[in-house]
Amino acid sequence: MGTEFDRDIEITTAAEGEYAAELAPGWVVGGGVNGGYLLAVIGNALRASAPGKPDPIAVTAYYLAASKPGPATIRTRVLREGRGTSTLAADLSQDGTDCITVLATYGDLSTLSDDVRTTAVEPELPALEECLSVSMAPEEIRRIAPLMSRFDLRLDPAYAGWAMGKPSGNGVIQGWLRLNDDREPDPLSLLLAVDALPPVTFDLGMPGWAPTLELSAHIRAVPAKGWLKVRHETRNLAGGMFEEDCVVWDSAGRLVAQSRQLAKAPRPETRG
Amino acid sequence: MGTEFDRDIEITTAAEGEYAAELAPGWVVGGGVNGGYLLAVIGNALRASAPGKPDPIAVTAYYLAASKPGPATIRTRVLREGRGTSTLAADLSQDGTDCITVLATYGDLSTLSDDVRTTAVEPELPALEECLSVSMAPEEIRRIAPLMSRFDLRLDPAYAGWAMGKPSGNGVIQGWLRLNDDREPDPLSLLLAVDALPPVTFDLGMPGWAPTLELSAHIRAVPAKGWLKVRHETRNLAGGMFEEDCVVWDSAGRLVAQSRQLAKAPRPETRG
Numbered sequence: 001m002g003t004e005f006d007r008d009i010e011i012t013t014a015a016e017g018e019y020a021a022e023l024a025p026g027w028v029v030g031g032g033v034n035g036g037y038l039l040a041v042i043g044n045a046l047r048a049s050a051p052g053k054p055d056p057i058a059v060t061a062y063y064l065a066a067s068k069p070g071p072a073t074i075r076t077r078v079l080r081e082g083r084g085t086s087t088l089a090a091d092l093s094q095d096g097t098d099c100i101t102v103l104a105t106y107g108d109l110s111t112l113s114d115d116v117r118t119t120a121v122e123p124e125l126p127a128l129e130e131c132l133s134v135s136m137a138p139e140e141i142r143r144i145a146p147l148m149s150r151f152d153l154r155l156d157p158a159y160a161g162w163a164m165g166k167p168s169g170n171g172v173i174q175g176w177l178r179l180n181d182d183r184e185p186d187p188l189s190l191l192l193a194v195d196a197l198p199p200v201t202f203d204l205g206m207p208g209w210a211p212t213l214e215l216s217a218h219i220r221a222v223p224a225k226g227w228l229k230v231r232h233e234t235r236n237l238a239g240g241m242f243e244e245d246c247v248v249w250d251s252a253g254r255l256v257a258q259s260r261q262l263a264k265a266p267r268p269e270t271r272g
Numbered sequence: 273m274g275t276e277f278d279r280d281i282e283i284t285t286a287a288e289g290e291y292a293a294e295l296a297p298g299w300v301v302g303g304g305v306n307g308g309y310l311l312a313v314i315g316n317a318l319r320a321s322a323p324g325k326p327d328p329i330a331v332t333a334y335y336l337a338a339s340k341p342g343p344a345t346i347r348t349r350v351l352r353e354g355r356g357t358s359t360l361a362a363d364l365s366q367d368g369t370d371c372i373t374v375l376a377t378y379g380d381l382s383t384l385s386d387d388v389r390t391t392a393v394e395p396e397l398p399a400l401e402e403c404l405s406v407s408m409a410p411e412e413i414r415r416i417a418p419l420m421s422r423f424d425l426r427l428d429p430a431y432a433g434w435a436m437g438k439p440s441g442n443g444v445i446q447g448w449l450r451l452n453d454d455r456e457p458d459p460l461s462l463l464l465a466v467d468a469l470p471p472v473t474f475d476l477g478m479p480g481w482a483p484t485l486e487l488s489a490h491i492r493a494v495p496a497k498g499w500l501k502v503r504h505e506t507r508n509l510a511g512g513m514f515e516e517d518c519v520v521w522d523s524a525g526r527l528v529a530q531s532r533q534l535a536k537a538p539r540p541e542t543r544g
Contacts (some may be wrong), residue, residue, distance in 0.1 A: 057485070057513075057534070058334075058485055058486040058534050060332045060334075060375065060486060060488060062330075062332075062351070062359050062375045062377065064351060064352040064359055065352070079334070079336060079370060079373055080336040080337070080370070085485070087334050087336055087373070089373065098351060098352070101351055101359070101361070101375060103332065103334045103373060103375060103486075105334065105485050105486060105534075109511070112510075112511030112512055112513075113511055113512045114511075115509070115510065115511070115512065116509070116510040116511075117476065117509040117510070118507060118508045118509065118510060119442075119443060119507050119508075120507040120508045170391075171391060204389065213329070213330055213357070213377050214330040214332060214375075214377060214488065214490075216332060216486065216488045216532065218486075218513075218515060218534045220508060220510055220511065220513070221510065221511060235390060235391050235392040236390045236391075236392050236492060236527050236530065237387070237388070237389040237390065238384075238387065238388040238389070238390060238492055238493065238527070239381070239384030239385055239386075239387070239388075239492065239493060240384055240385045240387065241329075241384075241490075241492070243490060243530055255508050255510070258508065258515055258532075260488065260530075260532050262329070262330050262377075262490045
């Protein structure tokens with residue numbers, strides 16, 4: 001387990017159903033620690049609580065308070081132990097304050113049947129070398145958003161105009177994603193992948209932090225090795241909130257994760 | 273509160289954060305009580321636990337065991353009380369067995385800003401009188417699925433061929449929905465609306481029960497009076513599971529609810 005991602009999601013058992021984690025400073029972005037990283041840390045604790053059921057199948061998080069780097073406690077409860085799947089709950093707290101509450105279904109994705117009847121269409125992305133590498137972002141941005149240095153993210157230029165002040169207005173962001181240390185994707189890292197990109201509101205010309213209220217991720221298959229294609233889209237920004245749908249496709253052309261979140265739209269910038 | 277729906281979702285306070293409900297036999301379908309009805313009952317208890325925040329904004333349910341008509345206990349906990357929204361948890365149990373566990377965000381939809389920037393497209397439905405009324409289903413089907421008599425549901429014939437053994441194969445079901453007693457829609461009844469129609473797997477030629485693992489609903493606006501348009505769609509049936517996305521539009525042409533569920537696909541019929 002020598003990769004950065006595996007080190008940073010590590011948990012140690014403190015008691016029955018209680019785990020200690022050390023939230024790494026490298027995953028900070030905007031107002032706190034990235035929600036996808038937190039989901040992967042909690043997912044790791046849930047895995048430890050569901051023997052024989054190593055894979056997240058459905059994971060839902062409600063975000064209560066921003067997390068910060070440093071020690072965190074994760075408490076898990078098994079709500080129902082079934083033959084094929086189990087349902088669990090988890091809470092992540094820091095200094096006695098609950099930051100995230102989670103419900104999840106765990107199972108073993110490798111035992112699922114091979115039938116696939118999908119009408120979903122794989123996102124079309126330009127070749128890697130034609131995409132915009134996030135590593136080319138200005139030094140001062142990378143300093144306040146260290147998250148951007150945790151993976152190689154190549155954004156489709158068609159929806160990356162916001163970086164130059166020219167958002168496309170489509171409410172779409174998509175790109176190629178690969179973790180540092182060539183860490184291959186697995187069901188746990190897909191929990192990060194569904195919430196690692198900038199909010200789609202950037203592409204609507206609304207920069208700023210878009211705090212997630214609720215996020216549900218469905219892990220639909222064990223991903224193949226290699227780069228992931230990740231696409232985020234919103235169709236309904238209304239009442240100060242927007243839904244953000246994410247699909248993740250693996251290098252074998254399979255839809256491996258679907259997620260939806262409800263987030264608060266960034267507030268319009270006040271002009272003095 | 274004279275309508276059938278309001279009577280059937282009624283709760284009485286048993287103690288602080290504990291409510292008694294009587295699950296009505298009229299909402300039975302397939303292997304148990306309809307999940308959308310259960311969500312509305314729980315939603316009613318959550319409303320009672322969130323003073324000044326009458327509306328569900330995000331509600332997530334994990335289904336643990338089938339419910340049956342009769343007494344049920346709902347226990348709620350406030351996880352975070354914010355200025356605009358509160359996050360809560362709820363569990364519905366019968367005879368000491370947990371049937372559903374829920375997380376939710378409540379608030380006041382009437383206080384949200386009026387901004388709408390949506391690219392979502394309203395479903396096109398034939399006129400009411402050109403749709404197939406579920407009330408025309410054979411008597412023996414209506415007897416084992418009393419749910420069908422709780423509302424007036426008019427299905428778009430383009431995706432209702434499964435009723436005559438000719439599924440369209442698109443994985444879509446859509447129609448007009450109106451509760452009995454002309455009960456006008458509100459945020460609570462939208463929790464029913466997102467899970468009231470037959471599973472979209474019917475339209476893929478897979479009849480049978482499709483038990484929900486997880487369902488998350490986002491209520492995006494207070495619905496206008498009148499008929500609702502409800503559309504369900506699946507794009508990825510794989511590994512014995514499928515996601516089902518639902519959108520609900522009101523008579524004023526506004527997208528009022530979005531939901532996604534992960535469900536188990538019906539098992540292929542064994543042919544003797």
